[in-house]
Amino acid sequence: MPELPEVETIKRELEKTVLNKKIKEVIIYNPFVIKQPSKEKFKKELAGAVIKNILRKGKALIFELSNGKFLVVHLRMTGQLVYPGAGKQARVSFKLSDGKNLDFNDRRLLGELRLVDNWENLQFFKTLGLEPFGLDVNKFKAxxxxxxxxxKPLLMDQTFISGVGNLYAAEVLFRAKIHPQRSAALLSDKEKELLFKEIKDVLNEAIHFGGSSVDQYVQLSGKPGNYVKHHKVYDREGKPCLVCKTPIQRxxxxxxxxxFCPKCQR
DNA sequence: AATGGGACCTGCGCGC
DNA sequence: TGCGCGCAGGTCCCAT
Incomplete structure (x- = not known):
């Protein structure tokens, strides 16, 4: 469930810890997560590369390397980046010049690592929508x-806007008081404006708290994200709405x- | 164009 | 207690 706030949290920690460090060696415990190129090339071409910059696009991380290549990481459902990592239980472990490991863990193996010449050529990025922070309210309305x-499915559509997944879509719609099944185009002007504000507010607040640790997500340091205690509806089926006490529906x-709350969200 | 379903995976929690 | 099953939700792909 890493969505924009979780990936942004990891990105900020990476900038503080691994920037300008060299990847001395890559240890591959499970080659399934390496989607391109071959695991042999992946190992060979990463060895000796220095991490020069780190970008985030939607839910994806991009490491810009000194050899001109890019390491693209998508955590999907259960992927983790952990530093310093233990190495052993990782799927792929990057041994850095400081003697520590940057580990890619992934219980369900749905995550993806790619080493590419140009990340912008990947189909995922070609069709990726703008981030909420890159929009103004009029563009959002349009x-x-x-x-x-x-x-609700529209908010999660990464070609529509990028970064919002299932958890934050639910929280945003609750705060905007909009029922998840409403038609996008038929929302009132005021609802569209409030929705836009709440998307940005919820994402920013979640980043502030280091993301939401449900299931597998942890921060780079291995610590959980603390936004869960601020959730109003996600994973609260049958529990009273924090505003009106009506049981939350799923x-x-x-x-x-x-x-969602069937009373607050119309 | 929109929608629904399945696939990819693993491990947890539930009911029997 | 043990087992089987549904489910978790990011993305892609296919069918309608």
């Missing part, structure tokens, strides 16, 4: 007006568990 689809929407 995007919504072009879509008749249900608002429905399936677009195949995803969707939590």
């Amino acid at each position: 995007l919504l007006n072009a879509k008749k689809t249900k608002i 429905i399936a929407l677009g195949g995803r568990g969707t939590y």
Whole structure:
């Protein structure tokens, strides 16, 4: 469940810890997570490279390397980056020039590592929507007006806007008082404006608290993120709404568990 | 264009 | 207690 706040948290910690360090060696415990190139090339081409810059695009991290290549990391569901890491239980461990490990862990093996010449050529980035922070309210309204689809799956559509996943979509809609099944285009002007504000506010607050540790996510240091205690609806089925005490409902929407307050959200 | 489903994976928690 | 199953949700892919 790493979404924008979790990945941004990791990015900021990476900048403080591994920037300008050299990757001395790559140890691959499970080659399944390496999507390109071959594991042999992956190892060979990363050895000796210095981490020059770290970018985040939506939920993806990009390490810019001194050899001109880019290491693209997507944590998907259960991926973790941990530093300093223990090495052993990792899927891939990057041994750095400071003698410590930057570990990529991933219980479910859905995460992806790619070493590429140009990250912008990857299809994922070509179709990635703008981040909420890169939009103004009028552009956001225009995007919504072009879509008749249900608002909640739309917020999670990374080609629409990038960075929002299932957890934050639920929290944002609660704060905007919008039912997850409402049609995007048919929201009122005021609702669209409030929604836009709450997207940015929720993401910023979550970043402030180091993200939400549900299931597998941890910060780079291995510590949990503390935003969970601020969740209003996510994973609270049957518990009283913190505003009106109505039991929180859970429905399936677009195949995803969707939590909301049936009274507050209309 | 929108929507639904399945696939990729593993491990947890639930009911029987 | 043990076992099988549903479910978690990011992304891609296919069918309707």
